[in-house]
Amino acid sequence: MWADEIVSCGYTNQIKMDSKESMIRxxxxxxxxxxxxxLQQLRKGMELYGLVNLMAVNPEACHSLFVPGKILKPDADFIMMSCQPHFSEKGTSRERTERKIIHFLQDFLQEIEASGGEKPESLAVQHVLQWITSQSHVPILPDEKRHFKITCKFDHECKERLGDHSICYPVVSAYTCTVTFPVQHLDTYTMFKTIMSAAVRYSGGFHRV
Incomplete structure (x- = not known):
């Protein structure tokens, strides 16, 4: 149904679910x-009336002219309520492990929220949201906020697939708001906290050692 629209965006490969991220990109x-x-044309028009300089001097006063609603920082509850975990079959050991990881995520978010960013280098909940979705605030538009979801997936087979290694980091896809947790490296909350903190702080690249 959307094939013509996708092709018109410059996508030239075969249209199939396996290529979802390439199509979105x-x-x-x-x-x-x-x-x-x-936007550049709009800026030139605004410059004619001195609005660009006015915005630079009074950004808060001009904010409501361009952004509907109020920019809100996320809290732990917002992220957890937005999560949609793809659990394994109910009652299996995999499902129990996956639920444990989601509980770890909740504990992690609540812990950094309670710390309140005491130090400049401290993590905050908005950093986690930005890491997953590329935006650090709650969606502004009502429709966008209503449909906002974070997909949580679980990788159980990284060691079988990649061979012997000591650590994997969670991998995110900001285009699809998806995070994949490396289950075999997240046995305890201490490990989860260490790996998640490193992933959020140094998300420019993910490496397996």
Missing amino acids: AIVLHSTTRLIPM
Whole structure:
């Protein structure tokens, strides 16, 4: 049904579910390349009336002219309520392990929320949200907020697939708001906290050792 629209965005490979992320990337790139010239033209028009300088001097006063609603920082409850874990078959050992990891995630978020960012280098809940979705605030538009979900997946077979290694980090896809947890490396909350903290802080690249 959406084949013509996807192709019009410059996607040239076969349209199938396995290529979902590639298709999304093509759509985002296409939208961005169209949007930037429009924004540049809008800026030039605003410059004619001195609005650009006014915005630079009074950004808070001009904020409501361009952004509907109020920018809100996320809390632990918001992220947990947005999570949609893809659990294994109910009653299996895999499902129990996956639920334990989701509990670890909740404990991790509540812990950093309670710390309140006491130090400049401290993690905050908005850092976790930005790591997963590329945005650090609660969705602004009501419809966007209503449909906002974070998909949680679980990788049980990294050692079988990758061979002997000591650590894996969770992997995120900001395009699809998805995080995949390496189950075999998250046995305890201490390990979960250590690995998650490193992943959020140094998310420029993920490496297996």
